[in-house]
Amino acid sequence: MKYESIRNLKIPRIGFGTWKIGGGSSPDLKMDSVSMAALRSALETGYTHFDTAEMYADGHSEELLGRAIRESNIPRESLFITSKVTPSHLKYDAVLSSCENSLRRLQMGYLDLYLIHWPSVGMKLEETFCALNKLAREGKVRHLGVSNFNLKLLKESQAHSETPILTNQVPYSLSDRSYVKNGVLDYCQRNDILFTAYSPVDEGRMRSNSALESIAKAHQATVHQIALAWIISQPRVITIPMSANPVHIAENFNAADIELTGGEIEQLSKAG
Template sequence: MPTFGLGTYQMDYDECVESVRTALRMGYRHIDTAEGYDNEDAVGDAVDEYGIGREDLFLATKIGPQNLDYDHVLTNADESLDRLGVEYVDLLYVHWPTGEYEATDTLEAFVELRQEGLVEEIGVSNFTVELLEEAIEVSEEPIFANQVEMHPLLPQTELRQFCAQDDVDVELVAYSPIARGDVADVDALRAVADKHDATPQQVSLAWLREKDVTAIPKATSEDHLRENWLSLGVELDDEDVEKIDAIEERRRLVDPDQAPWNQ
């Protein structure tokens, strides 16, 4: 999985096509979408128009909580593949462990999809340590990744430590990795940014990379796409990382009442 990608949440068709096409031209090779974003067709059209070889692109999508019983997973995965115009996806996520989600039933369908070659890897999203432990235990195939909100204001320390264990080895993927722009107002991030002639957003993305976390920032304009892409050239030292780790403010931006951490 490329350790940097493009998120496509809340993009309409035209915006999504243009964003994905521009990102691919810049060098992005990891595109993240979801059936709940209503833009899988736009992602598929942009990929097709750009003409990139399927083996050169890491494509991820998600099945929403209302479609997570066994039969719905199989049906909706097929529908996602049709909208994307591909024969398989590299990573298929359980979008939220709510609604129809039941670990054994849901993951049995995901395992079947992987064994049939329609899904390269199984992922989960918005899972706590406890839910991730359960998923790992019941799934007959490895859980490859857990996608969660993560940025310097929500460092997900417990989850990172759990996923890094040798007997767990689950990749973390960060959505909202620049806290929807809020990182620009954090003094510590601004100080590190000034030191590196970078932006706080780039520093946040570089910090995630130092934590071995894959970031998938959403961006629609060419300028923001490029700004995020150039974060790959920002190299933080130990002092920078310590300064960012010392930030005490905590802010969760995606926090619905039904989220597992609110139960």
């Protein structure tokens, strides 16, 4: 695994996403055995960085992640756990209770990273950050960040946060360069902010092409692994693919070890 070093932290460049673990927008208990198997497989493979949210399966994703971690007996301090507050919970009291609820569901004493999941119309970032700053001061969350924030909102967040914004989590893949075009990637790279790429394999709908296939063949890798290796070859960029398939879970983890050449990176970057 490769790590990104930032402010005395070493964060695995490939983490494990949990959207659809535990259900979609509401809990789907029929899926628990499949979801738990995916989480156990991720922990056994060696993932130590997990991304969840109160919104995922209405909290059930957090419950299952906490359960799988407790069962694994892996020490909490060796893991990096991110959760997110939902856009309808951005008022002061709601942020505090959302965080308490996430910690209760995960059965953890703190989160490594707490993000505003999406901006909401009419949100008051100053008020939201009053609560987030309190959580950080109390040690309930170690680091603060945002998700799906454009440049203007990211800069506003920096102004309101008492601690440096650790990341902006946004969609990024070979086929989705929207956060390059809007200037967020460049800003993050210049300002020591992690750029966390979500949906890195286009939610499973990734399209292949001949360039991708020939690079994959040269590395004896899959095209999905090359897509992930390309993402994390970029400064300050990390990613959190999700999979329920143990073969893909291992492939995604091992993608961190693929060393693309400068020419390959350029070829893939141009193709977008």
